[in-house]
Amino acid sequence: MKSPSTLKFVLAASALGFSFAGAAQAQETIKIGSVLSATGPASFLGEPEDKTLRLYVDKINEAGGINGKKIELVVYDDGGDANKARTFATRLVEDDEVVAMVGGTTTGTTMAMIPVFQDAEVPFISLAGAIEVVDPVREYVFKTPHTDKMACEKIFEDLKKRNLTKIGMISGTDGFGASMRAQCIKVAPNYGMEIAIDESYGPRDSDMTAQLTKIKNTPGVQAVVNPGFGQGPAIVTRNYAQLGMTGTPLYQSHGVASKSFIELAGPAAEGVRLPAAALLVGDKLPENDPQKKVVTDYKQTYESATKQPVSTFGGHAYDGLFILVEAMKRANSTDPQKIRDEIEKTKGFVGTGGIVTMSPTDHLGLDLSAFRMLEIKNGDWNLAQSGS
């Protein structure tokens, strides 16, 4: 990879000689790349990310850009296809010559793109959920969303406070559900959790009463955990109420952290708990909460610009963009290497997902406090009283 970039440098330098004005113009913008799943099955993730990036890049440019330079955002839509994502990643690196990338909607597309950015030595801030993205740590890869492992830990922490230790699990067999299920099983012993029964359902199943009946008939189950996203958890929640199981606490994951879940599950969602980012309960956060301002500002800006309810997914893109912008400001350079170093030095960055402090061994930078335990009451999110 070295020799082509040297060649490009020589070409660029000679172009500079020939046309100073043209080169000066090129100097005024900073190219940031993005590959998102704005259409396709993951579009409910990619679409708000896409809108958020465009919205805020415009805002940053209106306010004068970064260190006087405007941002030029190059966005490609991979439609959720990992092969396409990789092709676009190569295009971003080789043709568009971006200085950094914020994108990668799903774990699948992100994993396909990682080698491209690692080889090209261009920083890549991923918006994908799974822990594999940053574990093991790769020099140029960062991410903003919470991991499924953290979600399990947050749930178990809450269960432990309520003295509930014997749980049933019902997980979706889609990528998200399967990955979180595996993480939960892995960390359960650390919290003294006993998984008495472990059921699953297909991502498009429309009836989970059979699995839930089995859980209901398993003696001693004190709480039920449901890792999954999409319509599955809504149906689980409805079937749960149908079978009269609401006396046993039900925990959902951050995968359903959008208003549509409450809408779909209806009254059955009352009392359901889930770990989620502060963004969902921005208006209910106490005034002294450090994230209060960021999340309410983002929510207001996004909702007034797009006329759509805010989701945590768009928030991940917001966090990624601003971690990058602040790193570039600090680096005062468009050299990918320097930007990378500054991203890694991110400390105390207040985003929608939590307070980010990265290190050479932690390219996520969030701890469990980034998750809030929410409880659905009267058809809305509420901060759960811990220990109750």
Added chain:
Amino acid sequence: MAEFLQFLISGLTVGAVYALVALGFTLIYNASGVVNFAQGEFVMLGGMVTVFTFAAGVPLPLAALFAIVVSIVVGLLLHRLAIEPARGASAVTLIIITIGASILLRGVAQIVFDKQFHKLPAFTGDAPVDIMGAAVQPQSFWVLGGAGVVVLGLYVFLEHTVLGKAVLATAANRLAARLVGINTTTIMALAFGGSAAIGAVAGILVTPITLTSYDVGTLLALKGFAAAMLGGMGNPLGAVVGGLLLGLLEAFGAGYLSSTYKDAFAFLVILIVLFAAPQGLFGRRVVERV
């Protein structure tokens, strides 16, 4: 016993939907020899159009009726614009056309509606009914009853009306039917419209339970097709039995065996049946006349 009943009713409810999709397959297959893979999209249209019309403030029964009309129109257009012009083509070509049509319908639905999941209120409340210890959603009775009415209606239509007999005649022998003065093109259009209506009814009945989105049709088409194959392609009774059986296999598989392997279990049974009786449970043996 309560457990058994719970699985039974859950299986029958899901099975009733598969049965309706399989019936739609059967109707079109009988009239034209085409396996219409856009059948699932009619279910999607039924649900989605009702959701959006209802959200616009139209009373639920009217919204449902409107959704059925829209689906019938789409079914007729599918026949008029895609199947009819390719009249002379082989069955395989026509099947590929229906796959293309289903992709198109899904894409259009994605743009016209949105990519979110939607629900409808249950027709008669959400409070579960207790049947000997099994908790049943009242909507399950609507699904089962609705499926029963559709099946009965279709039976009466096919067996006791002249038009229905014309459909059967076309199915039996297109050339002979034409010779006795049956307009087979009209009959084909009728089959597409009818099966669109059946699909839409299934979509409307089941949406309060299963939720709907622009892409629910794919899997339903697959399950409905499996049900139709299991029962014997072309036999309305087979379609109903096949659908219910598939639903029950899934529910009992998930309940008594393992939820991880319930789909595998259902498809394994189908494979075994088809190995033993390739024409399906109620299928006619196809005799190649030379």
